[in-house]
Every structure is written in C-alpha cells, then in structure tokens.
Amino acid sequence: MRWMNKHYIWNVIGWLLIVILAVVTIPNMSKLVADKGQITVPSNYQSTRATNMQKQWGRSQRGTTAVVVVFNNGDAALTNAQNTQIDRTIQRIKNHQSQYQIRSMTAASDSATAASQLVSKDKSTQLLQLNVHKSSSHSVTKIRDQITKLAKTSGVKTYVTGADVLNQDFSDATQAGVQKTEIIAAIFIFLVLWLVFRSPITPLFSLLTVAVSVITSISVVANLVDRFNFPFSNFTQVFIVIVLFGIGTDYNILLYNEFRERLANGKDRYTATKEAIKIGGRTVLYSGLSVLIGMSVLGFANFSLYKSAVGIAVGVVVLLAVLLTLNPFFMAICGRHMFWPIKKFQGEGDSRLWHGMAKHAMIRPIITLIVTGIVFIPLALTSHGTLDYDNLVEIGDNVPAKQGFKIVQNHFSKGTAEPTTIYLQSNHKLDNEKSLLLIDRLTKQLQASTGVKTVASVTQPGGKAIKKLYVRNQMSSVTTGLVKAQKGVNKVNKGLKSANSQLSKQDVSGAVKDANKLASGAKQVSEGTSQLQSAISQVSTGVNSLNNQVSSASGGQQAAQLAQLETALPQLNAAIQQLNSQVSASSTSTGGVTSSLSTIGTKTQDIATQLQNIKSSLGNLPSVSASSVAAAFSAQGVPLSSAQKQVLAGVLQKQTAAQSQLKSSLSSALTQIGSDASAIGSADQGVASQLQSLQGSTTTLQNAVATLAQKANIVLPGATTALQSASSQSAQLASATSQLSSAMFTINGKMPTLVSGASQVAAGNQTMAEKLAAMSKQLTALRKGLGSATTGLTQVSTGVGTANSYLKGLQKSAAAETFYIPKKSIQGSSFKQSMDTYMSPNRKLTKLTVVLNDDPSSAAAMARLPKLEKVVNGSLQGTSLSGAKVAFGGNTSQTNDINEMASSDFTRTVIIMLAGIFIALMVVTRSLVQPIVIEGILLVAYSGALTIVHWLVDPILGTDMLTWNTPFFTFVMLISLGVDYSIFLMRKYREFLHEPGATSDKMLRAATVIGTVVISAGVILSGTFAALIPSGVMTLIQIALAVIIGIILLVILLPIVMPAVMKITYPYPYSNMREAPVNHEDDAQPTRKN
Structure with missing residues (x-):
C-alpha cells in the first residue's frame, strides 16, 4: 500500500511540474490566433x-x-x-x-x-x-x-x-467566449456533480483533474502550433475546453461511480481504487480511444479548419493520462471522504426511463424499429437549408467594425465594403492600345453581367467610361470636321463657279480685235510719220532755200518760188494736223487696251487666289479622318460582326480610292489651270510693261506732234499770208521765211523722235495683239479647267456627305462604344495615374474591381463567381490575353473557395471519421452489426439535430440559416462524443455475458444499470456545450444547440434501437464476432446491494 501511495504521489508531483511548465511556456493565444489561426486555402484555389x-x-x-x-x-x-x-x-x-x-x-x-x-x-x-x-x-x-x-x-x-478587422473581432469574440465558457462550464459541472454525488467535494476533484488536462493540452497544442505549424484555428481552443470538460466529467462520473460502488460493497480504498481504475478505466480507455480515433483522422483533412480539430485529439490523450493517473491518487488518499458528507454508499441507481424503453422495444422489436424509423428518419432527411457564410453573424451588433460595415452596406451597395478583385497576369506588358482595348471590353462585359453593380478597371477607374477615350466621342470630332470640310469644299466650289462666270463675261476676243486694229493703225501712223518726216525734210530744205533765195534772189524768181511755197504750206499744215489726229487716236486705243489688260490681270489674280484655296481645301479633305476611323475600327480590333467589318472596309476603301482619284485629277487640272493662269499673268505683265513703254513714247510723240501742229497752225498760215504780200514787202518776206525756216528746222529736228516713237508704238501694238490672242486661248482652257474643278468639287462634297452620314450611323451603333487611346496619351499624366492604381509597376499585372449587388458572403454572390469566370474566359479567348493567368480575389472568392473545399472535404472527412470509429467499435463490441447500428443511430441523431436547430434559429436567434461550419463541428462533436454512450452501454452489456440468462435480459439489465450514468453524462455534456451560448458567437451557439438536441436524441434512440436490434440479430451467427464470457478476473461485476 505504501508503494501505491508513493507511486500516486509521484504522479501528482509529475503533473504539478507539467502544469507549471505548461503555464510558463504557453504562447500568447490571441497573437497565435491572429498569426496562425486564420483559415487557409490551398494554392490551387482562386483566392x-x-x-x-x-x-x-x-x-x-x-x-x-x-x-x-x-x-x-x-x-x-x-x-x-x-x-x-x-x-x-x-x-x-x-x-x-x-x-x-x-x-x-x-x-x-x-x-x-x-x-x-x-x-x-x-x-x-x-x-x-x-x-x-x-x-x-x-x-x-x-x-x-x-x-x-x-x-x-x-x-x-x-x-x-475591413475583412481582416472583422476577422480579428471574430477572433476576439471567440477568445472572450472561451473565457465565459470556462467559467460557466465549471460552475455548471460543479452544480450537476453536487446533485449527482450529493457532495460538494466530489465536483472539486473532477474539476481539478479536468483543469489540469485543459491547461496542459492548450499549452502543448499552442507550442506545437508556434514551433511546428500544427493545425490551428479560432475554434481549436474553445473546443478543447468544451470537449475536455464534457467527456472528462463524463469519464469522472463513470470512474467515481465504480469507486463508490466498490466502497459500498465494503472494499477498502486501495482495493476499490484498483478495481475502479481497472474496470471503469478500461471503459474510459475504450471510449477515449474512440474519441481519439475520431479526432485524429481529422488530420487527413485538406481543409485547414477541419484539420485544426486534430488538436482535440492531443487534448484527449492528455485527458486520459490525467484521469487515469491523478484520480487514483485522490481515490486512494481520500477514500470515503471523497464523497463527503455522504457516509452510507449505494451502488448505481437504476434508470427507470431506459428500463421502460428497452423493455418495450424488445417486446415488439420490428414494430419498434419501424415506428422509430417513421418518426426519426424523415426528420433526419429534412433539408437543413442554405448555409450562411457571412462572418458578420458571428460578431455582436455592438462591435464598431460590424456597425461600420453595416453602414457601408446600407448607404452603398452591399458589396462595396468587400468587392471582388479579378487579377489578370500576362507574360507581356499591358500598357498598349490592343491590351487596353481587350481590358475595356472585358470591363463592359462584366458590367453587363447580372448581379454586378459596378466594375472599375484601368480603362474605367471610376467604374464609368471616360467618354473621350471612346470612338463615339472621337467620331464626333471626325464628323464635325467632315461637316466643316464639306462646307469648305462647297464654298471653294462656289467661288470657282463665280470666277468662271466672271471670266466668261470678259470679252477677250473684242480686246484682241481692238489690239489688232490698234496695231494696224499704229503701223499706218508709223508709215505716215516716215512719209511726213520725208516731206518735212523736203519742206525744210525748200524753206531754207527759200529763205536764202529771198535774201539774195531777184524779184521774178522770188515770185515764182513764193507761189510754190504758198501752195505747199497749206498742204504741209494739213499733213501735220492729220498726224496729230492719228497720234491722239492711237493714244486713246492704247488706253483702252491698257484698261482691258488691267481687268484681265485682276481676274487672273482672283483665279490664282481661288486655286490656292482649292489646293488648301484638297489638303484638308476627310481622307485623313477616314484613315483615323479605319485605325480605330479595324487596325485596333473593333468588336464588329463580319458583315459590319466588310461594309466598313468597303466604304472606307471606296471612299479612299474615290478621294485619291479625285485629288489626282483635280491636282492635275488645277496644275494645268495654274500654268495657264501663270502664262496669262506673264503675258499680261509683258504686255503691260510694253504698253507702259509704248504709252510713254506715244505721249512724247503726241506732245511733239501737238507742238508741231500748234506751231504749224501759227507759222504756216502766217507764212502763207506773208507770202501773199511778199511781193510788196520783200523785207518782211525775208523775215517770214527766216522764221519759217527756223520753225521747219525745229520740226525737222523733232521728226526722228516722232518716227522712232511711232515705230515703237507700232511694234508694241503688234506684240500686244499677238499676246492677247494667246491669252484668249489660255483663258478658254482656264474656263474649261474651272468647269472640271467645280464638277470634281461637287463630287467631293457628295462623297464627304455620304461618308459623314455613314459615320454618324456608325456612331449611333454599339460598335462606337469601343475604347481607343493613342500611344502618346497612354503615358500621359492623367492616364498614368489610372495605370498606377490598376496595374503593377511592371505593367504585366492588372486588376478589375467588381462590386456585386448581393452580400459578398451570400450564396447568391458565390453563385455569380462561376458565371463571371466564364465571362472572363470567354472574353479573353482567342485574343493576345488568352494565355493570361486569371484569379478572383476578395471575400466572395475566398468564401466560395471555402464553400467548395468544405463541401468536398466534409464528405471525405466524414467517411474517414466513420471508418475510424467503426473500427474502434468493432474492437469494443467484437461485432459487425452493432457498429453499423451505432453509427446509424449517431447519424440520425446528428441530422435530426441539425434539422431541429434549423427550425429554432429563426425564432430564437433571428436568422434563418445555419452557419457554414455548424454542420461539420456538430458532426465531429456529436459523433465522437456520442459514441461514448453507446460504448458505455455495450461495455456494460459485455460485463453481464458471464452470467446466465438470455441475451435480451442481459441487454435490458445493462440498459437499466448504465442508463443513469449515460443520462448524467448527457446532462453534463449538454450543460457544458450550453456554456457556449453566452459567448455571443453564432457558430458556437448553433453547435451548442445541435449537440444538446443530438444528445437528447441519442438518449432516446439508444435504449430503443440497440435492444430491438440485439433482440432480432442475436440468434444469427454473423451478429457477433465472438460471444464468449468475459474473464471474471478482469471484468467481474460485483454483486450490487439493493
């Protein structure tokens, strides 16, 4: 006995040191949850x-x-x-x-x-x-x-x-919930154990052993997480606490009942301790191993949250070690005082409830199973509704982050606070016209998707199109320019028509005729002047001779010569006056020609001006704009149908060809017209120059002749008169002839100039006549060219109008909603800001921010992601971005990934867990049928519990959905913990196998005896989970309700189904693998004292 006491003392010392070490080395749990407790998704998932x-x-x-x-x-x-x-x-x-x-x-x-x-x-x-x-x-x-x-x-x-802020608040709420749960669970367990054992001391021993296991387990798991990245989540700590408090108390009840029963049978404390640990401990070990297997297989899960439940397995191992080493110390040391103030002990009390249910089930087992199936199976098969993936429900309404999030949802779109981000990663840079066009097209297609409120991207940073970057807006400038060009062409055409009309009114042929007449008259003047010069020379010679003779000759000779002179002088005067008249007429004709030439020159200048305008307008014709349109719609990959592309290409091709041909013909015609106008201008300038010289000579000649005529009118009549009286006045005759000789000398001296001027005028008039004749031909060609030009410009105006009408129609079509940005604008300051926001620094990665109309965590939002993914893949297929990597980020994407992963991994985990528990049950029951029935009962209780909770959450919790992780953790808790009660029952049944009697009697007795323990354990476990309800965390509340309801269903189903199945299946050889009596030395059940 002393050896036993020393052995137990060492156990106490060992656990004391372990607890101290655990407390000293435990990491900061809040920091650990924040750093390593978040849900992670495998790398092959979108988020x-x-x-x-x-x-x-x-x-x-x-x-x-x-x-x-x-x-x-x-x-x-x-x-x-x-x-x-x-x-x-x-x-x-x-x-x-x-x-x-x-x-x-x-x-x-x-x-x-x-x-x-x-x-x-x-x-x-x-x-x-x-x-x-x-x-x-x-x-x-x-x-x-x-x-x-x-x-x-x-x-x-x-x-x-924010998402991380809300997750942190959820973690904080969970941590606060753990503290509340520990306190409430401890108080509840204390009160229940006090009622069960009617002692305030017994609960303290149970709480102490469980507390040691909880502290040690949490420290071990936390250090494994901190140093070896052991699976961990927000729920790991709280479930370790709940499970260990729950099953630890259940196991303690079983052990303490065994110990108390042996004390009641008169055993001393050491023997009672040994037998209680040997018999009850084996049941605890079997039950614990079943839970351990169920929790351990969760390590094979892929989902980090599911895998984190493996930490409970560590807690179960520690719990079993503590219960089976510390409890013997308390039992051996305290003995009967462990149940103070009770002094008279009784064995286990029978459960009338289980006895009655088991008895009636075995009387009519088949009917019992049918009725039970009719009642419970539909309940289990009822849908549990849509699961809620919104973490906001996990947080109290008084949390500021949740309040702010709700405000954003109420005043903006529900998806504004947590938008979905679509990432596109290419192997080439995206800051070019072609890639930006594809991104904008994708943006528009996403905006048109159902359930999408806004989509922001590098081309639409505000979620709305920038008008100036789209062809519709750009075509407005083009069409406006075409209208202006058409007006300009029409104006030029009108000017050319006016010039042509004015040229047609000019009588150039009349000017040519006048010039020819003038040249002919000038020629006659020149010839007459030459004759006059000869005559004047002769007269001058005669006058000189007369003067000489008058001075020296006799009267008879003088009379004869005077008579000749008197006859010649009037003739000379008449010739001089005729010359003066012809020179004056020549001057008048020259003035007329000069006026005509001035008019022609002016019109030629107008034509030159109009030609310059025509050339300028031709340079601004809309062929360049058409090229821009072609670049915007064809070269840049406008998303038009094949028919639209063909029509656009045909129109642009015809327009370009027509304009090119028209420009060529107009340029040729205008060049020829320009040459003609230039030639006319040159001729006009030459004639004008000659006319100026001719007018100068004519003026000199005119002045000289006028002077000659004036003097002749004075001198010659006077000379004639003088000659008539010469015979009587010889002295006067000599004086007159002397004056006449002097005048004739003067006239004769002027005659060479007059002859030269007349010759120049004649030559100039002849040249002018020839050039005017050439100008007439050139003006004819000019009018013809202007006619062709006006016809061509009319065609240009018509073509521009047609192109403008087509482009206006195209501007109103969907094709005009095409993004186009010139290369020089891409790196502009305004657009660069957008690229910095929506593109990575290397410009190979871009993002599109999608705001959904639905709550980001809702099933509706998640259902839209596959559709959006289809839109993205379809939009990029066959383009330069078809090979780009696409990924959806944000809360909705992560929630959708969690949904997919949780759904697929849940089934896998359930199969693994059920298989592990099935093997454990086969070992415990040594049967094939019993494990199947037990797991069937557990599954019905689990599914039925979820159905009932789904009915209750709306009126009780104000929500119509179960949280997404409630089904999994309910399954883990209920299956792994509920299997304990079936093991309690079947282990008790096996204890009675050595006793004589029918199997049905042994099963009835086992149910009657263990019923109290199971009900007490169920109450303890339900109460422990009920301690989660004040945590305020929706998932913990729902799990607590589901486990409590599931335990109630188990407590009802086990004493009904198991006895009925045993009654039906026992006679068949496959029902039990081995139905041999249990060794009395090992599993002997002491006779109870009633």
Whole structure:
C-alpha cells in the first residue's frame, strides 16, 4: 500500500511540474490566433492564386491589409462643417502615414472619380480607403486600435472596418467566449456533480483533474502550433475546453461511480481504487480511444479548419493520462471522504426511463424499429437549408467594425465594403492600345453581367467610361470636321463657279480685235510719220532755200518760188494736223487696251487666289479622318460582326480610292489651270510693261506732234499770208521765211523722235495683239479647267456627305462604344495615374474591381463567381490575353473557395471519421452489426439535430440559416462524443455475458444499470456545450444547440434501437464476432446491494 501511495504521489508531483511548465511556456493565444489561426486555402484555389498575384504587385499592396474608415452622419447629409472636420482628419492621417505604416490611401477629395466611389448618394457617408502594412509586430489588432484613435473625428460618427478587422473581432469574440465558457462550464459541472454525488467535494476533484488536462493540452497544442505549424484555428481552443470538460466529467462520473460502488460493497480504498481504475478505466480507455480515433483522422483533412480539430485529439490523450493517473491518487488518499458528507454508499441507481424503453422495444422489436424509423428518419432527411457564410453573424451588433460595415452596406451597395478583385497576369506588358482595348471590353462585359453593380478597371477607374477615350466621342470630332470640310469644299466650289462666270463675261476676243486694229493703225501712223518726216525734210530744205533765195534772189524768181511755197504750206499744215489726229487716236486705243489688260490681270489674280484655296481645301479633305476611323475600327480590333467589318472596309476603301482619284485629277487640272493662269499673268505683265513703254513714247510723240501742229497752225498760215504780200514787202518776206525756216528746222529736228516713237508704238501694238490672242486661248482652257474643278468639287462634297452620314450611323451603333487611346496619351499624366492604381509597376499585372449587388458572403454572390469566370474566359479567348493567368480575389472568392473545399472535404472527412470509429467499435463490441447500428443511430441523431436547430434559429436567434461550419463541428462533436454512450452501454452489456440468462435480459439489465450514468453524462455534456451560448458567437451557439438536441436524441434512440436490434440479430451467427464470457478476473461485476 505504501508503494501505491508513493507511486500516486509521484504522479501528482509529475503533473504539478507539467502544469507549471505548461503555464510558463504557453504562447500568447490571441497573437497565435491572429498569426496562425486564420483559415487557409490551398494554392490551387482562386483566392490563394489572387493573393499570390497581389504579393507580386509591389510594395503598396504586398503584405498589406485593407482598412476602411467610415465617416457617417446617420441618414442626414454631412454638413459643410462636418466635411471640413473629415478633411482635417484625412490630412492628419496623411501626416502620420509613415508612422502608422500606411502604404497607400484613397480619399474622396483626391479626384472626382474617387468621390463618386467613396461618397454615398445621399451624402451621409464618406469612406477613406487605406492599405496598411501587416506583420507579426504590426498586427491587425494594433492596426485597428491605431487607426481608430487616429480617425476619430469631432461631430461625426467614425468606424474602422475591413475583412481582416472583422476577422480579428471574430477572433476576439471567440477568445472572450472561451473565457465565459470556462467559467460557466465549471460552475455548471460543479452544480450537476453536487446533485449527482450529493457532495460538494466530489465536483472539486473532477474539476481539478479536468483543469489540469485543459491547461496542459492548450499549452502543448499552442507550442506545437508556434514551433511546428500544427493545425490551428479560432475554434481549436474553445473546443478543447468544451470537449475536455464534457467527456472528462463524463469519464469522472463513470470512474467515481465504480469507486463508490466498490466502497459500498465494503472494499477498502486501495482495493476499490484498483478495481475502479481497472474496470471503469478500461471503459474510459475504450471510449477515449474512440474519441481519439475520431479526432485524429481529422488530420487527413485538406481543409485547414477541419484539420485544426486534430488538436482535440492531443487534448484527449492528455485527458486520459490525467484521469487515469491523478484520480487514483485522490481515490486512494481520500477514500470515503471523497464523497463527503455522504457516509452510507449505494451502488448505481437504476434508470427507470431506459428500463421502460428497452423493455418495450424488445417486446415488439420490428414494430419498434419501424415506428422509430417513421418518426426519426424523415426528420433526419429534412433539408437543413442554405448555409450562411457571412462572418458578420458571428460578431455582436455592438462591435464598431460590424456597425461600420453595416453602414457601408446600407448607404452603398452591399458589396462595396468587400468587392471582388479579378487579377489578370500576362507574360507581356499591358500598357498598349490592343491590351487596353481587350481590358475595356472585358470591363463592359462584366458590367453587363447580372448581379454586378459596378466594375472599375484601368480603362474605367471610376467604374464609368471616360467618354473621350471612346470612338463615339472621337467620331464626333471626325464628323464635325467632315461637316466643316464639306462646307469648305462647297464654298471653294462656289467661288470657282463665280470666277468662271466672271471670266466668261470678259470679252477677250473684242480686246484682241481692238489690239489688232490698234496695231494696224499704229503701223499706218508709223508709215505716215516716215512719209511726213520725208516731206518735212523736203519742206525744210525748200524753206531754207527759200529763205536764202529771198535774201539774195531777184524779184521774178522770188515770185515764182513764193507761189510754190504758198501752195505747199497749206498742204504741209494739213499733213501735220492729220498726224496729230492719228497720234491722239492711237493714244486713246492704247488706253483702252491698257484698261482691258488691267481687268484681265485682276481676274487672273482672283483665279490664282481661288486655286490656292482649292489646293488648301484638297489638303484638308476627310481622307485623313477616314484613315483615323479605319485605325480605330479595324487596325485596333473593333468588336464588329463580319458583315459590319466588310461594309466598313468597303466604304472606307471606296471612299479612299474615290478621294485619291479625285485629288489626282483635280491636282492635275488645277496644275494645268495654274500654268495657264501663270502664262496669262506673264503675258499680261509683258504686255503691260510694253504698253507702259509704248504709252510713254506715244505721249512724247503726241506732245511733239501737238507742238508741231500748234506751231504749224501759227507759222504756216502766217507764212502763207506773208507770202501773199511778199511781193510788196520783200523785207518782211525775208523775215517770214527766216522764221519759217527756223520753225521747219525745229520740226525737222523733232521728226526722228516722232518716227522712232511711232515705230515703237507700232511694234508694241503688234506684240500686244499677238499676246492677247494667246491669252484668249489660255483663258478658254482656264474656263474649261474651272468647269472640271467645280464638277470634281461637287463630287467631293457628295462623297464627304455620304461618308459623314455613314459615320454618324456608325456612331449611333454599339460598335462606337469601343475604347481607343493613342500611344502618346497612354503615358500621359492623367492616364498614368489610372495605370498606377490598376496595374503593377511592371505593367504585366492588372486588376478589375467588381462590386456585386448581393452580400459578398451570400450564396447568391458565390453563385455569380462561376458565371463571371466564364465571362472572363470567354472574353479573353482567342485574343493576345488568352494565355493570361486569371484569379478572383476578395471575400466572395475566398468564401466560395471555402464553400467548395468544405463541401468536398466534409464528405471525405466524414467517411474517414466513420471508418475510424467503426473500427474502434468493432474492437469494443467484437461485432459487425452493432457498429453499423451505432453509427446509424449517431447519424440520425446528428441530422435530426441539425434539422431541429434549423427550425429554432429563426425564432430564437433571428436568422434563418445555419452557419457554414455548424454542420461539420456538430458532426465531429456529436459523433465522437456520442459514441461514448453507446460504448458505455455495450461495455456494460459485455460485463453481464458471464452470467446466465438470455441475451435480451442481459441487454435490458445493462440498459437499466448504465442508463443513469449515460443520462448524467448527457446532462453534463449538454450543460457544458450550453456554456457556449453566452459567448455571443453564432457558430458556437448553433453547435451548442445541435449537440444538446443530438444528445437528447441519442438518449432516446439508444435504449430503443440497440435492444430491438440485439433482440432480432442475436440468434444469427454473423451478429457477433465472438460471444464468449468475459474473464471474471478482469471484468467481474460485483454483486450490487439493493
């Protein structure tokens, strides 16, 4: 006995040291949950691929968490004063951006695009988006607390929210729930054990042993997680506490009942301890191993959350070690005092409830099974409804992050706070016209998808198209230019027609005839002048001779000569006057020709001006604009149908060809016309020059002849008169002849100039006549060319009008909604800002932000992702981005991945767990049928419990759905823990196998005896799970309700189904693998004292 005491003491010392070590070495659980307790998704799932792409984005997004600051004024619009306070807060955050590791931030004041996204329509709410660096030293909790303090704004309700912030609040709520659960469970267990054993001491021993196992288990698991990345989640700690408190208390009840029964039979404390541990401990060990197997196989799960339940297996191992080593110490040391103040002990009390149910079941087993099936199987097969993947339900409504999130959902779209991000990663850069066009096309197709509110991308940063970057807007400029070009062409055409009309009115042929007449007259003048010169020379010679003779000759000779002179002088005067008249007429004709030439020159200048305008207009014809349209619609990959492409190509080709041909013919005609006009201008300039010279000579000649005529009119008549009286006045005759001789000398001296001038005038008039004749031909060609030009310009105007009409029609079509940005604009400052936001620094990765109309965590939102993925793949197929990697990120994508993974892994995990428990049950029951029946009962209880909870959550919890992880953890808890009760029953049945009697009697007796233990254990376990309800965590509450209801169903089904099945199946050889009596030395059951 002393050896036993020493052995137990060493056990106590050992566990004391272990507990101290566990407390000293346990890591910070909150930090551990934050760092390693989050749900992870395998790398082949969308959300994980998206996360990996985000890490390649650059410093601004790698290793960051998205935080949203919400400024709200209830349902009323923010006032100017409040907006001023918000701006000050934003500026304060910007000033501390580096200090609080804020990598990037987007405020409504940044741009109009940002304002449209971050200010609600009712102006009551404004958002500030932050990307904050997250690390082990800069946890989400620290980020949340810092930003909350920094963003506090006077006079405005301010909230800090975000996916990671909400997850952290959920973790905090779970941790707080664990503390509540531990306290409530301890109090509940204490009270129940006090009632069961009627002793305040017994519960203390049970709580102490369970507490040692809980502390040790949590420390071991935490260190495994911290050092070896052991599976871990938010629920690991709370379920370790619940399971160990639940089954630990159940096992203690079983052990303490065995110990008390042996004390009641008169055994001493050492013997009672030994037998209680040997017999009860074996049942505990079998039950514990079943739970251990059930929990351990969860390590084969793929889903991190499911796998995290393997930590409970570690707790079960520690629990079994503590119960089977510490309890013997308390039993051996305390003996009967362990149940103080009870002094008179009795054995296990019979369960009348189980006795009655088992008895009636065995009387009519088949009917019992049929009725039971009719009642419970439909209940089990009833749908449990749609599962809720929204983590918000896990958090209380008083949590600020949840309040802020709800405000965003109420004043914006439900998906605004947690949008879906689509990442596209290409092996080439995306900052080019072709890739941007494809991205914009994808953006539009996503925007047109059902359930999508907005889609923002590099081409539509505000979720709306930038009009100036689309062909419709660009074509407006083209069509406007075409209208102007058409008006210009029409104006030029009108001017050419006017010039042609004016040229047609000019009588150039009359001017030619006048010039010919003038040349002929000038020629006659020139010839007459030459004759006159000869005559004047002769007269001058005669006058000189006369003068000489008058001075020296006799009167008879003088009379004869005077008579001749008197006759010649009038003739000379008449010739001089005729010359003067002809020279004057020549001058008048020259003036007329000069006036005609001036008019022709003016018109020629007008024609030259019109030609310049025509050439300028031809240079601005819409062929260039048509090329731009072709570039925008064809070369850049406009998404038109084949028919539309053919029509557009044909129109552009014909238009281009027509304009090219027209330009060529017009250019040729206009060049010829220009040459003709130039020739006319040159001729006109030559004639004008000659006319100027001729007019000068003519003027000189005219002046000379006029002077001659004037003097002749004076001198010659006087000379004639003088000659008539010469015979009487010889002296006077001599004087007159002398004057006449002097005048004739003067006239004769002027005659060479006159003859030369007349010759020049004649030659000039002849040249002018010839050039005017050539000009007439050129003007004829010019009018013909102008006629061709006006015809061509009419065709151009018609073509421009046709092209403009087609482009206007195309502008109204869907094809005009095509993105096009010139190369030079891509790197412009305004568009570069969009690329910096929606493209990675290397420009090979881009993102599209999709805001859904539905709640991001809802089944409706998740159902849209496969459709959106189909849209993306279809849009990129056959393009330069067909090989791009695509990944969906965000809460909806992660939730959808969790849904897919949880659904597939749930079935796999259930099969593995049931297989492991089946093997354990085969070992315990040594039967094939009994494990099948037991697992069938467990599955019916599990499914039925979920159905009932689904009915209850709406009226009790205010929600119409089960949380997505409730089914799994309910299954794990109910199956692994509920199997204990079947093992209790079947182990008790096997204890009676050595006794004589029918199998049905032994089964009835086992049910009657163990019923009290099972019911007590069920109450303890139900109460322990009920301690989860005050935690406020929806999943824990639903699991608690489901486990409690499942235990109630088990307590009802076990004493009905198992006895009925045993009654039916026992006679058949396959029902039991071995039905031999249990060794009395090992499993002897002491006779009970009633």
